[in-house]
Amino acid sequence: MEKEKLDINIAKFQGDLLKWYGENKRDLPWRRERDPYRIWVSEIMLQQTKVDTVIPYFERFMSLFPTLDALADAEEETVLKAWEGLGYYSRARNLHQAVKEVKESYNSKVPHTEEIHKLKGVGPYTAGAILSIAYGIPAPAVDGNVMRVLSRIFLMKDDISKVSTRKKFEALVEEIISQEQPSDFNQALMELGALICTPRSPSCLLCPVQAHCEAREEGIQEQLPVKIKKTAVKEKNMKAVVLMDKAGKVLIEQRPDTGLLAKLWQFPNIEGASKDISDITNYMEAEAGLKVNIVPEVKQHVKHVFSHLIWKIDVYIGTVDEIVNENTLKGSSMQFVEKEDVDWYPFPVSHQKIMDGILKGDIENWIYN
DNA sequence: GACGCGTGGTC
DNA sequence: TGACCAAGCGT
Numbered sequence: 001m002e003k004e005k006l007d008i009n010i011a012k013f014q015g016d017l018l019k020w021y022g023e024n025k026r027d028l029p030w031r032r033e034r035d036p037y038r039i040w041v042s043e044i045m046l047q048q049t050k051v052d053t054v055i056p057y058f059e060r061f062m063s064l065f066p067t068l069d070a071l072a073d074a075e076e077e078t079v080l081k082a083w084e085g086l087g088y089y090s091r092a093r094n095l096h097q098a099v100k101e102v103k104e105s106y107n108s109k110v111p112h113t114e115e116i117h118k119l120k121g122v123g124p125y126t127a128g129a130i131l132s133i134a135y136g137i138p139a140p141a142v143d144g145n146v147m148r149v150l151s152r153i154f155l156m157k158d159d160i161s162k163v164s165t166r167k168k169f170e171a172l173v174e175e176i177i178s179q180e181q182p183s184d185f186n187q188a189l190m191e192l193g194a195l196i197c198t199p200r201s202p203s204c205l206l207c208p209v210q211a212h213c214e215a216r217e218e219g220i221q222e223q224l225p226v227k228i229k230k231t232a233v234k235e236k237n238m239k240a241v242v243l244m245d246k247a248g249k250v251l252i253e254q255r256p257d258t259g260l261l262a263k264l265w266q267f268p269n270i271e272g273a274s275k276d277i278s279d280i281t282n283y284m285e286a287e288a289g290l291k292v293n294i295v296p297e298v299k300q301h302v303k304h305v306f307s308h309l310i311w312k313i314d315v316y317i318g319t320v321d322e323i324v325n326e327n328t329l330k331g332s333s334m335q336f337v338e339k340e341d342v343d344w345y346p347f348p349v350s351h352q353k354i355m356d357g358i359l360k361g362d363i364e365n366w367i368y369n
Numbered sequence: 370g371a372c373g374c375g376t377g378g379t380c
Numbered sequence: 381t382g383a384c385c386a387a388g389c390g391t
Contacts, residue, residue, distance in 0.1 A: 046387035053377065054387085087375025090390075123389045143387045163370075190387055199385065200380080229384085230372090260374065306375055349376065 008153070008212045014178045014185065020208030021188035024195070026051070029058050031187075036110035036134035037068040037099075043129045044095050044121060048088060051194070057086050068110070071096065072103040080263060080346040089261060089346075094121030112137065124170070129186065138182035140173035142166055145193025146186075151225035152197060152215035160225045233306070238313040240269035240302075240351070241280055242358045243292055244367060245320040249336040250359065251288075252345060256333075260309075265345040267354055268334060269313065277316060289328030294318035299366065300357040304350035315354050319367055 025031070028051065030042035041061060045054045061082050065071035071079070076096055083092035098119040102110055110116070112135040116127045128141035147160045147169050154172065158165040178185040196203045204216050215221040243251040253268050255261050270283050277294045284292045300315040323329060337345070342359060 043387065048374095048386055048388060049376080050378075050386055085376075087377090088388085090374065091388090094389080121389065125388060129387070141387080144385085145387065161371095187387090194387080262374095304375095306373095308373060308375090 008176075010176050013176065013209060013212050016208045016212070017188045017192065018178065018181060018184055021184055021191055025187070025191055026195075029055060029062075034134055036112075036130060037071075038062065039134040040110060040122075040126075040130055041071075041095070043126045043133075044091050045086065047091060047126070049086065053086070057083070068099055068108050069103055072100045072108075076263070077346065081344070084264075084346045085349055085352075089264060091121060093263070098122065110134070124166070128170075132182040132186045134183075136183055138174075138177050138179050140170040140177065141186040141190075142169045142173060143190060145190040145197075146173070148199065148225050149189050149193045149197045152202075152221050153209065153213045155214040155218070155224070157224070157226050159228050161228050230308075233308055233310055235310040235312060236271060237273035238269050238311050239272055239277070239280055239316065240267045240313050240354060241277075241284075241292075241294055241316045241318055242267050242354065242363065243284070243290075243294075243318050243320050244339075244363065245336055248339060248364070250339050250342055251290075251320065251334055251336055252342060253332075253334040260306075261348045263346075264348050266347065266351040267315075275314070280316065285324060287328075288332045288334045289323060289325030290320050291322040291324050292318050293321050295367070300354065302350060302353045302357070304353065311350055313350065313354070315358060317358060317363060317367055 030038055042054070042058055045058055064078075064082055065074055074096070076093065079092050079096045080089060083089060098121055101119060102108060106115070110130065112131060116122060116130060122130070125141055125143050128139040131137040131139040132141055144160070147166065150156065150169055150172060151160065156168070158168065160166070192207070192209070196207050200222065202221055204210050204213070204221060207213070210216050213221070215224050245251070251268060252265050255264050255266060257263060268284065268288070270280055272279055275298070277296055280294060281292055284290045294316050295318055297316070298314045299317050302311070302313040302315060304311045304313070339359065342355060347355065
Protein backbone atom coordinates (compact mmCIF):
# COMPACT_ATOMS: atom_id res chain seq x y z
CA MET A 1 0.00 0.00 0.00
CA GLU A 2 1.45 3.34 -1.06
CA LYS A 3 1.73 6.07 1.48
CA GLU A 4 -0.05 8.49 -0.85
CA LYS A 5 -3.06 6.17 -0.89
CA LEU A 6 -3.42 6.14 2.85
CA ASP A 7 -6.36 8.25 3.84
CA ILE A 8 -4.96 9.17 7.20
CA ASN A 9 -2.32 11.55 8.44
CA ILE A 10 0.35 9.15 9.58
CA ALA A 11 2.23 11.51 11.85
CA LYS A 12 -0.97 12.60 13.61
CA PHE A 13 -2.18 9.02 13.87
CA GLN A 14 1.10 7.92 15.44
CA GLY A 15 1.06 10.86 17.81
CA ASP A 16 -2.54 10.30 18.94
CA LEU A 17 -1.95 6.59 19.41
CA LEU A 18 1.36 6.90 21.23
CA LYS A 19 0.07 9.62 23.53
CA TRP A 20 -2.88 7.46 24.53
CA TYR A 21 -0.64 4.46 25.07
CA GLY A 22 1.75 6.43 27.23
CA GLU A 23 -1.12 7.48 29.46
CA ASN A 24 -3.17 4.29 29.51
CA LYS A 25 -0.93 1.27 29.12
CA ARG A 26 -1.33 -1.44 31.71
CA ASP A 27 1.47 -2.26 34.10
CA LEU A 28 2.31 -5.82 33.02
CA PRO A 29 5.14 -8.01 34.35
CA TRP A 30 6.86 -8.30 30.96
CA ARG A 31 6.71 -4.56 30.42
CA ARG A 32 8.99 -3.81 33.35
CA GLU A 33 12.24 -4.58 31.56
CA ARG A 34 13.65 -5.35 28.14
CA ASP A 35 15.17 -8.77 28.62
CA PRO A 36 14.56 -10.45 25.23
CA TYR A 37 14.16 -13.81 26.95
CA ARG A 38 11.34 -12.52 29.13
CA ILE A 39 9.69 -10.76 26.19
CA TRP A 40 9.94 -14.00 24.23
CA VAL A 41 8.33 -16.11 26.97
CA SER A 42 5.54 -13.59 27.42
CA GLU A 43 4.78 -13.51 23.70
CA ILE A 44 4.56 -17.30 23.49
CA MET A 45 2.26 -17.43 26.51
CA LEU A 46 0.08 -14.68 25.12
CA GLN A 47 -0.63 -16.54 21.90
CA GLN A 48 -4.40 -17.08 21.84
CA THR A 49 -4.43 -16.44 25.58
CA LYS A 50 -5.68 -13.55 27.64
CA VAL A 51 -3.40 -11.29 29.65
CA ASP A 52 -5.16 -12.08 32.93
CA THR A 53 -4.65 -15.79 32.39
CA VAL A 54 -1.00 -15.38 31.48
CA ILE A 55 0.17 -13.18 34.36
CA PRO A 56 0.34 -15.83 37.13
CA TYR A 57 1.86 -18.37 34.74
CA PHE A 58 4.46 -15.86 33.64
CA GLU A 59 5.44 -14.97 37.19
CA ARG A 60 5.74 -18.62 38.19
CA PHE A 61 7.63 -19.50 35.03
CA MET A 62 10.12 -16.70 35.60
CA SER A 63 10.77 -17.74 39.17
CA LEU A 64 11.33 -21.32 38.01
CA PHE A 65 13.39 -20.38 34.94
CA PRO A 66 14.79 -16.86 35.55
CA THR A 67 17.18 -16.93 32.62
CA LEU A 68 17.38 -18.39 29.16
CA ASP A 69 20.07 -20.80 30.33
CA ALA A 70 17.93 -21.92 33.25
CA LEU A 71 15.13 -22.85 30.89
CA ALA A 72 17.51 -24.49 28.43
CA ASP A 73 18.91 -26.67 31.19
CA ALA A 74 15.51 -27.72 32.55
CA GLU A 75 13.84 -31.06 31.92
CA GLU A 76 11.02 -30.98 29.42
CA GLU A 77 8.66 -32.57 31.92
CA THR A 78 9.36 -29.71 34.35
CA VAL A 79 8.61 -27.19 31.65
CA LEU A 80 5.35 -28.92 30.77
CA LYS A 81 4.39 -28.98 34.42
CA ALA A 82 4.93 -25.23 34.59
CA TRP A 83 2.70 -24.91 31.52
CA GLU A 84 -0.03 -27.17 32.95
CA GLY A 85 -3.46 -25.63 32.44
CA LEU A 86 -2.29 -22.99 30.00
CA GLY A 87 -3.14 -25.04 26.92
CA TYR A 88 -1.55 -25.37 23.49
CA TYR A 89 1.26 -27.39 25.00
CA SER A 90 3.30 -27.48 21.80
CA ARG A 91 4.09 -23.86 22.65
CA ALA A 92 5.99 -25.05 25.72
CA ARG A 93 7.81 -27.84 23.91
CA ASN A 94 8.72 -25.60 20.98
CA LEU A 95 9.86 -22.79 23.27
CA HIS A 96 12.01 -25.17 25.24
CA GLN A 97 13.55 -26.58 22.07
CA ALA A 98 14.18 -23.11 20.65
CA VAL A 99 15.72 -21.84 23.86
CA LYS A 100 18.13 -24.79 23.82
CA GLU A 101 18.96 -23.89 20.24
CA VAL A 102 19.69 -20.28 21.22
CA LYS A 103 21.95 -21.44 24.03
CA GLU A 104 23.85 -23.82 21.76
CA SER A 105 24.06 -21.82 18.55
CA TYR A 106 23.70 -18.19 19.55
CA ASN A 107 25.68 -18.03 22.77
CA SER A 108 22.44 -17.69 24.75
CA LYS A 109 21.59 -14.40 23.02
CA VAL A 110 18.18 -14.20 21.39
CA PRO A 111 18.91 -13.37 17.75
CA HIS A 112 17.80 -9.96 16.48
CA THR A 113 18.21 -10.73 12.79
CA GLU A 114 16.31 -12.84 10.27
CA GLU A 115 17.71 -15.83 12.17
CA ILE A 116 14.94 -15.33 14.68
CA HIS A 117 12.41 -16.72 12.22
CA LYS A 118 14.18 -20.08 12.31
CA LEU A 119 13.33 -20.65 15.97
CA LYS A 120 10.65 -23.25 16.66
CA GLY A 121 7.41 -21.65 17.68
CA VAL A 122 8.44 -18.18 16.56
CA GLY A 123 6.18 -17.23 13.67
CA PRO A 124 5.73 -13.90 11.90
CA TYR A 125 3.89 -12.27 14.77
CA THR A 126 6.20 -13.37 17.56
CA ALA A 127 9.31 -12.55 15.55
CA GLY A 128 8.02 -9.03 14.93
CA ALA A 129 7.03 -8.64 18.57
CA ILE A 130 10.46 -9.64 19.87
CA LEU A 131 12.32 -7.55 17.30
CA SER A 132 10.29 -4.44 18.00
CA ILE A 133 9.67 -4.75 21.75
CA ALA A 134 13.02 -6.18 22.85
CA TYR A 135 15.30 -4.64 20.25
CA GLY A 136 13.52 -1.52 19.03
CA ILE A 137 13.51 -2.66 15.42
CA PRO A 138 10.59 -1.30 13.34
CA ALA A 139 9.17 -4.69 12.36
CA PRO A 140 5.42 -5.33 12.09
CA ALA A 141 3.82 -7.52 14.76
CA VAL A 142 0.39 -8.31 13.41
CA ASP A 143 -1.90 -10.27 15.69
CA GLY A 144 -5.66 -10.49 15.99
CA ASN A 145 -5.86 -7.17 17.83
CA VAL A 146 -3.89 -5.35 15.18
CA MET A 147 -5.98 -6.80 12.37
CA ARG A 148 -9.19 -5.82 14.13
CA VAL A 149 -8.03 -2.28 14.81
CA LEU A 150 -6.59 -1.70 11.35
CA SER A 151 -9.48 -3.37 9.52
CA ARG A 152 -11.73 -0.80 11.14
CA ILE A 153 -9.50 2.21 10.66
CA PHE A 154 -8.80 1.42 7.00
CA LEU A 155 -12.11 -0.28 6.22
CA MET A 156 -10.37 -3.48 5.22
CA LYS A 157 -12.96 -6.17 4.45
CA ASP A 158 -10.70 -9.11 3.61
CA ASP A 159 -11.14 -12.28 5.65
CA ILE A 160 -8.60 -12.05 8.47
CA SER A 161 -8.38 -15.82 8.81
CA LYS A 162 -6.43 -15.88 5.53
CA VAL A 163 -2.65 -15.67 5.55
CA SER A 164 -2.75 -13.33 2.58
CA THR A 165 -4.76 -10.84 4.62
CA ARG A 166 -2.26 -10.88 7.46
CA LYS A 167 0.47 -10.12 4.93
CA LYS A 168 -1.48 -7.13 3.67
CA PHE A 169 -1.66 -5.82 7.22
CA GLU A 170 2.06 -6.37 7.69
CA ALA A 171 2.74 -4.30 4.60
CA LEU A 172 0.40 -1.63 5.95
CA VAL A 173 2.15 -1.56 9.32
CA GLU A 174 5.48 -1.18 7.54
CA GLU A 175 4.07 2.07 6.19
CA ILE A 176 2.59 3.50 9.35
CA ILE A 177 4.85 2.21 12.13
CA SER A 178 6.75 4.79 14.14
CA GLN A 179 10.43 4.54 13.26
CA GLU A 180 11.32 6.20 16.55
CA GLN A 181 9.10 4.12 18.82
CA PRO A 182 8.31 0.82 17.09
CA SER A 183 7.95 -1.02 20.40
CA ASP A 184 5.39 1.41 21.77
CA PHE A 185 3.62 1.64 18.42
CA ASN A 186 3.09 -2.11 18.09
CA GLN A 187 2.08 -2.50 21.71
CA ALA A 188 -0.21 0.51 21.44
CA LEU A 189 -2.14 -1.07 18.57
CA MET A 190 -2.57 -4.27 20.58
CA GLU A 191 -3.44 -2.39 23.76
CA LEU A 192 -6.03 -0.38 21.86
CA GLY A 193 -7.51 -3.60 20.54
CA ALA A 194 -7.61 -5.12 24.01
CA LEU A 195 -9.02 -2.11 25.88
CA ILE A 196 -10.96 0.09 23.44
CA CYS A 197 -11.32 -1.40 19.97
CA THR A 198 -12.81 -4.64 21.29
CA PRO A 199 -14.49 -7.32 19.16
CA ARG A 200 -17.97 -6.44 20.44
CA SER A 201 -19.22 -3.04 21.57
CA PRO A 202 -16.00 -1.11 20.99
CA SER A 203 -15.64 2.07 23.05
CA CYS A 204 -15.35 4.40 20.10
CA LEU A 205 -16.12 7.48 22.17
CA LEU A 206 -12.99 6.86 24.22
CA CYS A 207 -10.85 5.98 21.23
CA PRO A 208 -7.79 8.19 20.72
CA VAL A 209 -7.83 7.57 16.98
CA GLN A 210 -11.54 7.67 16.25
CA ALA A 211 -11.00 10.69 14.04
CA HIS A 212 -8.89 8.48 11.77
CA CYS A 213 -11.34 5.58 11.68
CA GLU A 214 -13.21 4.92 8.44
CA ALA A 215 -15.42 2.18 9.88
CA ARG A 216 -16.54 4.51 12.65
CA GLU A 217 -17.33 7.15 10.04
CA GLU A 218 -19.60 4.68 8.24
CA GLY A 219 -20.94 3.19 11.46
CA ILE A 220 -19.93 -0.36 10.57
CA GLN A 221 -17.17 -0.88 13.14
CA GLU A 222 -19.07 -3.79 14.70
CA GLN A 223 -19.20 -5.56 11.32
CA LEU A 224 -15.41 -5.64 11.14
CA PRO A 225 -13.18 -7.51 10.96
CA VAL A 226 -14.56 -10.09 8.55
CA LYS A 227 -13.79 -13.58 9.77
CA ILE A 228 -15.06 -16.84 8.34
CA LYS A 229 -16.51 -19.02 11.09
CA LYS A 230 -15.24 -22.53 11.57
CA THR A 231 -17.20 -25.76 11.24
CA ALA A 232 -18.89 -27.41 14.21
CA VAL A 233 -16.75 -29.31 16.66
CA LYS A 234 -16.98 -33.07 16.92
CA GLU A 235 -17.85 -35.02 20.04
CA LYS A 236 -15.93 -38.06 21.22
CA ASN A 237 -17.23 -40.49 23.83
CA MET A 238 -14.48 -41.78 26.06
CA LYS A 239 -14.14 -44.22 28.93
CA ALA A 240 -11.40 -43.61 31.48
CA VAL A 241 -10.47 -45.67 34.49
CA VAL A 242 -8.66 -44.88 37.72
CA LEU A 243 -6.88 -48.11 38.65
CA MET A 244 -5.20 -48.88 41.94
CA ASP A 245 -2.91 -51.79 42.76
CA LYS A 246 -2.75 -53.64 46.06
CA ALA A 247 -0.09 -51.27 47.36
CA GLY A 248 -2.35 -48.31 46.71
CA LYS A 249 -0.44 -47.03 43.71
CA VAL A 250 -2.30 -45.45 40.83
CA LEU A 251 -1.84 -46.23 37.15
CA ILE A 252 -1.23 -43.29 34.85
CA GLU A 253 -0.31 -43.11 31.19
CA GLN A 254 1.75 -40.71 29.12
CA ARG A 255 0.23 -39.51 25.85
CA PRO A 256 2.14 -39.84 22.56
CA ASP A 257 4.91 -37.43 21.53
CA THR A 258 2.76 -35.68 18.96
CA GLY A 259 -0.81 -34.58 18.50
CA LEU A 260 -3.41 -33.57 21.04
CA LEU A 261 -1.99 -32.92 24.53
CA ALA A 262 1.31 -34.46 23.47
CA LYS A 263 3.46 -35.89 26.26
CA LEU A 264 0.99 -35.00 28.96
CA TRP A 265 -0.22 -37.62 31.43
CA GLN A 266 -3.69 -39.05 31.91
CA PHE A 267 -5.67 -41.92 33.31
CA PRO A 268 -5.90 -44.88 30.93
CA ASN A 269 -8.77 -44.38 28.54
CA ILE A 270 -10.28 -45.61 25.32
CA GLU A 271 -12.82 -44.34 22.86
CA GLY A 272 -16.31 -45.75 23.09
CA ALA A 273 -19.78 -45.00 24.36
CA SER A 274 -21.11 -48.32 25.65
CA LYS A 275 -21.55 -48.98 29.36
CA ASP A 276 -19.96 -52.39 28.86
CA ILE A 277 -16.51 -52.16 30.42
CA SER A 278 -15.10 -55.38 28.97
CA ASP A 279 -13.38 -53.34 26.25
CA ILE A 280 -11.36 -51.45 28.88
CA THR A 281 -10.52 -54.70 30.63
CA ASN A 282 -9.31 -56.21 27.37
CA TYR A 283 -7.42 -53.04 26.48
CA MET A 284 -5.57 -53.01 29.79
CA GLU A 285 -4.46 -56.59 29.35
CA ALA A 286 -3.36 -56.13 25.75
CA GLU A 287 -1.74 -52.73 26.20
CA ALA A 288 -0.23 -52.99 29.67
CA GLY A 289 -0.23 -56.71 30.50
CA LEU A 290 -2.52 -56.12 33.46
CA LYS A 291 -5.47 -58.11 34.73
CA VAL A 292 -7.89 -55.54 36.10
CA ASN A 293 -11.22 -55.62 37.85
CA ILE A 294 -13.37 -52.62 37.03
CA VAL A 295 -16.45 -51.61 38.98
CA PRO A 296 -19.23 -51.66 36.37
CA GLU A 297 -20.64 -48.32 37.40
CA VAL A 298 -19.87 -44.82 36.10
CA LYS A 299 -18.37 -42.94 39.02
CA GLN A 300 -18.06 -39.58 37.31
CA HIS A 301 -18.97 -38.00 34.02
CA VAL A 302 -16.55 -35.43 32.64
CA LYS A 303 -17.34 -33.13 29.76
CA HIS A 304 -14.44 -31.20 28.38
CA VAL A 305 -14.69 -28.72 25.51
CA PHE A 306 -11.61 -28.11 23.38
CA SER A 307 -11.48 -25.52 20.63
CA HIS A 308 -12.02 -28.19 18.00
CA LEU A 309 -13.31 -31.18 19.94
CA ILE A 310 -15.53 -32.27 22.84
CA TRP A 311 -14.71 -35.16 25.12
CA LYS A 312 -17.49 -36.85 27.05
CA ILE A 313 -15.75 -39.16 29.48
CA ASP A 314 -17.36 -41.86 31.60
CA VAL A 315 -15.00 -42.43 34.50
CA TYR A 316 -14.71 -45.81 36.21
CA ILE A 317 -12.60 -47.11 39.07
CA GLY A 318 -11.06 -50.48 39.62
CA THR A 319 -8.22 -52.59 40.91
CA VAL A 320 -5.18 -54.16 39.33
CA ASP A 321 -5.34 -57.78 40.39
CA GLU A 322 -2.34 -59.17 38.60
CA ILE A 323 0.56 -58.23 36.42
CA VAL A 324 0.18 -60.81 33.67
CA ASN A 325 3.10 -59.64 31.58
CA GLU A 326 5.82 -57.52 33.15
CA ASN A 327 7.48 -56.77 29.80
CA THR A 328 4.27 -55.54 28.23
CA LEU A 329 3.87 -53.13 31.13
CA LYS A 330 7.45 -51.91 30.88
CA GLY A 331 7.12 -51.44 27.13
CA SER A 332 3.88 -49.51 27.50
CA SER A 333 3.41 -45.83 28.24
CA MET A 334 1.79 -46.66 31.57
CA GLN A 335 3.29 -46.70 35.01
CA PHE A 336 2.29 -46.95 38.64
CA VAL A 337 2.88 -43.95 40.85
CA GLU A 338 2.09 -43.15 44.44
CA LYS A 339 -1.30 -41.51 44.80
CA GLU A 340 0.34 -38.46 46.34
CA ASP A 341 2.80 -38.16 43.45
CA VAL A 342 0.25 -37.96 40.64
CA ASP A 343 0.32 -34.20 41.15
CA TRP A 344 3.93 -34.07 40.00
CA TYR A 345 3.01 -35.01 36.47
CA PRO A 346 1.61 -32.56 33.93
CA PHE A 347 -2.07 -33.36 33.34
CA PRO A 348 -4.52 -31.70 30.94
CA VAL A 349 -7.49 -30.03 32.57
CA SER A 350 -9.84 -32.78 31.41
CA HIS A 351 -7.98 -35.34 33.53
CA GLN A 352 -7.40 -32.91 36.38
CA LYS A 353 -11.17 -33.02 36.66
CA ILE A 354 -10.88 -36.78 37.14
CA MET A 355 -8.20 -36.27 39.75
CA ASP A 356 -10.43 -33.87 41.63
CA GLY A 357 -13.49 -36.07 41.27
CA ILE A 358 -12.06 -39.51 41.97
CA LEU A 359 -8.53 -39.51 43.27
CA LYS A 360 -9.11 -36.91 45.94
CA GLY A 361 -12.29 -38.66 46.98
CA ASP A 362 -12.49 -41.78 49.10
CA ILE A 363 -11.32 -44.03 46.32
CA GLU A 364 -9.99 -46.81 48.52
CA ASN A 365 -13.37 -47.17 50.19
CA TRP A 366 -15.19 -47.13 46.87
CA ILE A 367 -13.00 -49.84 45.47
CA TYR A 368 -12.76 -52.17 48.41
CA ASN A 369 -16.34 -51.99 49.65
C1' DG B 370 -4.68 -23.21 2.36
C1' DA B 371 -6.90 -25.73 5.75
C1' DC B 372 -6.74 -27.90 9.75
C1' DG B 373 -5.07 -29.39 14.49
C1' DC B 374 -3.95 -27.59 18.68
C1' DG B 375 -6.42 -25.85 25.11
C1' DT B 376 -8.47 -23.24 28.17
C1' DG B 377 -11.24 -19.78 30.52
C1' DG B 378 -14.05 -15.65 30.14
C1' DT B 379 -17.99 -13.14 28.25
C1' DC B 380 -22.70 -12.02 26.97
C1' DT C 381 -26.10 -21.13 27.75
C1' DG C 382 -23.93 -22.06 23.79
C1' DA C 383 -21.24 -19.59 20.63
C1' DC C 384 -17.64 -16.64 20.24
C1' DC C 385 -13.30 -15.05 21.33
C1' DA C 386 -7.97 -14.42 22.95
C1' DA C 387 -0.67 -10.99 22.04
C1' DG C 388 -0.59 -17.81 16.46
C1' DC C 389 2.18 -21.60 14.89
C1' DG C 390 3.31 -26.11 12.67
C1' DT C 391 2.22 -29.31 9.31
